[in-house]
Amino acid sequence: MDLLSNLALGFSVAASLENLLFCLIGVILGTLIGVLPGIGATATIAMLLPITFQLEPVSSLIMLAGIYYGAQYGGSTTAILINMPGESSSAVTALDGYQMARRGKAGTALAVAALGSFFAGTVATLLVALFAPPLTAVALQFGAAEYFSLMVLGLVCAVALAHGSFLKALAMVVLGLLLGLAGTDIYTGAPRFTLGLPQLADGFNFVALAVGVFGISEILRNLEHGQGDREVLGQNLGGLFPSRADLRRMVAPMIRGTALGSALGILPGGGAVLAAFGSYTIEKRLSKTPEEFGKGAIEGVAGPESANNAGAQTSFIPLLTLGIPANPVMALMVGAMIIQGIVPGPNVATEQPDLFWGIIASMWIGNLMLIVLNLPLIGIWVRLLKVPYHVLFPIIIAFSSIGVYSVKGNVFDLYAVAAFGLLGYVFLKLRCEPAPLLLGFVLGPLLEENLRRAMILGRGDPTVFLTRPISAGLLVLTLAVIAVMLLPQVRRKREEVFVEED
Amino acid sequence: MAPLSRIGSLAAAATLLASTALAQGYPERQITMVVPFAAGGPTDTVGRLVAERMSEQLGQQILIENVGGAGGTLGAAQVAGAEPDGYTILLHHIGMATSETLYRELPYETTTAFAPIGLVTEVPMTIVARADFEPADIASFVAYVKENADTITMANAGIGSASHLCGMLFMQATESPIVTVPYRGAGPAMTELVGGQIDIMCDQTTNTTEQIKGGTVKAYAVTAPERLEILPDLPTTAESGLPGVEVTVWHGLYAPAGTPPEAVERLSAALQSALADPGIAEQLAELGTAPSPAEDATPAALEARLTEELARWKPIIEEAGVYAD
Numbered sequence: 001m002d003l004l005s006n007l008a009l010g011f012s013v014a015a016s017l018e019n020l021l022f023c024l025i026g027v028i029l030g031t032l033i034g035v036l037p038g039i040g041a042t043a044t045i046a047m048l049l050p051i052t053f054q055l056e057p058v059s060s061l062i063m064l065a066g067i068y069y070g071a072q073y074g075g076s077t078t079a080i081l082i083n084m085p086g087e088s089s090s091a092v093t094a095l096d097g098y099q100m101a102r103r104g105k106a107g108t109a110l111a112v113a114a115l116g117s118f119f120a121g122t123v124a125t126l127l128v129a130l131f132a133p134p135l136t137a138v139a140l141q142f143g144a145a146e147y148f149s150l151m152v153l154g155l156v157c158a159v160a161l162a163h164g165s166f167l168k169a170l171a172m173v174v175l176g177l178l179l180g181l182a183g184t185d186i187y188t189g190a191p192r193f194t195l196g197l198p199q200l201a202d203g204f205n206f207v208a209l210a211v212g213v214f215g216i217s218e219i220l221r222n223l224e225h226g227q228g229d230r231e232v233l234g235q236n237l238g239g240l241f242p243s244r245a246d247l248r249r250m251v252a253p254m255i256r257g258t259a260l261g262s263a264l265g266i267l268p269g270g271g272a273v274l275a276a277f278g279s280y281t282i283e284k285r286l287s288k289t290p291e292e293f294g295k296g297a298i299e300g301v302a303g304p305e306s307a308n309n310a311g312a313q314t315s316f317i318p319l320l321t322l323g324i325p326a327n328p329v330m331a332l333m334v335g336a337m338i339i340q341g342i343v344p345g346p347n348v349a350t351e352q353p354d355l356f357w358g359i360i361a362s363m364w365i366g367n368l369m370l371i372v373l374n375l376p377l378i379g380i381w382v383r384l385l386k387v388p389y390h391v392l393f394p395i396i397i398a399f400s401s402i403g404v405y406s407v408k409g410n411v412f413d414l415y416a417v418a419a420f421g422l423l424g425y426v427f428l429k430l431r432c433e434p435a436p437l438l439l440g441f442v443l444g445p446l447l448e449e450n451l452r453r454a455m456i457l458g459r460g461d462p463t464v465f466l467t468r469p470i471s472a473g474l475l476v477l478t479l480a481v482i483a484v485m486l487l488p489q490v491r492r493k494r495e496e497v498f499v500e501e502d
Numbered sequence: 503m504a505p506l507s508r509i510g511s512l513a514a515a516a517t518l519l520a521s522t523a524l525a526q527g528y529p530e531r532q533i534t535m536v537v538p539f540a541a542g543g544p545t546d547t548v549g550r551l552v553a554e555r556m557s558e559q560l561g562q563q564i565l566i567e568n569v570g571g572a573g574g575t576l577g578a579a580q581v582a583g584a585e586p587d588g589y590t591i592l593l594h595h596i597g598m599a600t601s602e603t604l605y606r607e608l609p610y611e612t613t614t615a616f617a618p619i620g621l622v623t624e625v626p627m628t629i630v631a632r633a634d635f636e637p638a639d640i641a642s643f644v645a646y647v648k649e650n651a652d653t654i655t656m657a658n659a660g661i662g663s664a665s666h667l668c669g670m671l672f673m674q675a676t677e678s679p680i681v682t683v684p685y686r687g688a689g690p691a692m693t694e695l696v697g698g699q700i701d702i703m704c705d706q707t708t709n710t711t712e713q714i715k716g717g718t719v720k721a722y723a724v725t726a727p728e729r730l731e732i733l734p735d736l737p738t739t740a741e742s743g744l745p746g747v748e749v750t751v752w753h754g755l756y757a758p759a760g761t762p763p764e765a766v767e768r769l770s771a772a773l774q775s776a777l778a779d780p781g782i783a784e785q786l787a788e789l790g791t792a793p794s795p796a797e798d799a800t801p802a803a804l805e806a807r808l809t810e811e812l813a814r815w816k817p818i819i820e821e822a823g824v825y826a827d
Binding site: 053141142189191199201202268322325328338341343345347456 | 568784
């Protein structure tokens, strides 16, 4: 059995004392830096990249991979505790995770996130080991037309992210799309909405936007309410671990999230960003109590967290089988490999089997370490909430400023945080939710890019979206989602929800 | 005239004194090397390989600072405006010469804002196609492209990127107006080429060598003056009847204009010894490139190269009418 001997090779590499140590260092560094508000995996790895140069190639990649999923875990922590997502995926975790924290269930939310991530990580690692080459073949079927249709589906689902007014949600998606248009047009090189500022040549910084509209606006809201509202957070932290009933509620979302995340993670053209959002939408649709979503539904944390971690693992597939990075983090890993003298390509698995299987085995070991590391840490993180708010909020602002600045080393981004923070506060006052805005912002450029690319490749023939089977299938699915949304009884149910909301 | 010349020689002596003092002292603290592209990319990799060895030579750490954005012009602008004390340097590639024309409003003057230190390496490019593209060799490829120019598609890594410039040259040489599709960087473009979503591309060996070896893309020619050691069967464009299609992504090291010449010399000497290190040659060979020889890793050689390339690309870009701002 090839697979068994390969896995044995992988574990023999990954379980060497040295590599275990680097894996541990990686996940600890990743967790710690991921916990700093506003810093996601990309910034973390970029900062820590030079550390790896002195190591053996396998060790350095194991450590970088550890930082990557360590930061994913850490990122959920800030999303849950202080509503400060560092990546688009943890923005979804913030939706219900932060609400759980506000209701005194921060410990449970963190445990759910950790358990969901571990489950997803285990399954997805197995998938990578078993099916990496055939999955790559599927991913390569996705061209511009397919990505466009996938993004359309994603945007339609985005509206479901909101638990308030449908119209406001739609408006926020569109506003997000518009913000996403700023920057240099990749097809003509024309600067759009850059206000003549070179800092905007590559568009707004996602982290600045997310930290502003989620984190800073929440701080402003808390300060407006004085201490009262925050005390809920500090008192009565509740049981740290999910109850039996909680566990029962999270199993199905975890499995669905893992499936969705694994599937979308293999798409190198930005499929992974949809995983967490998509999972949230599915859970809300399937839930018998959709009105709980946005107010601390455990399913709204378990599903997206699983999807997000599964996607993080399977996004290694294009890198491992083709040597092509699927996202900025993977690009950094490629850089690390090249500096180590390994140029990644389609032959990595055959030419460097110890590296290939060692990394796969270390993914699982890293996930195991993370859960062991994180469950006891939850108590400490939760206790942070007892820090008086007038002490805590300046610290949060200081760290998130450092985090945002570290992404590009650009002071302009700090002004952007301030502006987006004010904007986010206005949205709060108007009862407009920032999550659809964020999804619009992330998907908008991908939608436009792929629409135009499909049209160029199709010589201006709009039927390409229908004649390519995968694309047509996705569009049919989109129509089905719209139909479900417009079904009268579903609509009535939605409206009941809104009434309750107000 | 005597007093004047005395003052002159005094001044000269003073400058000499000051400069030897600086030459002896420099570098006293760590040096920042600005790489105007994202960490992990090919330019960043070259920077890190060189910086590590130059640090050993200089006895001071060289830190890499990635200031990406706007085709490398943001990072270049930062260095152009930096204190010219020898503690801020810039690693840039061919984009230094092409930005001058691609960007109509640059915040710096390319020819006067920098003090060249030396050439670092030249990365050749390859003309590649999806694995099942029909033509068997470069001759039939060119014939095929000319005949089917209206149905073929060509990818590039973005407006103004080296792969875009190479594609422009190829279209001009073959007189074939091929539909070009820009991508957000070389990675996504390569993915679609491997997936067969697009027909051809011209890209750096850094990105293509492993794919060519693995058979996931088909290679037709290399755009360097000579064949490559790692791909010896691949003909050059010149020997294939495409003499003008010669592009290499040359990398140069610069200091801000006004940096003391002693510091520039010290950096240039450190660069030369770094490039002479057999380890770096080995690592660069993996990328399909080689360190520049000592005579090219000098201020004069880089200045000559920059001037030559500025003049070369201006008419090509203007004729194509492509601008990045």
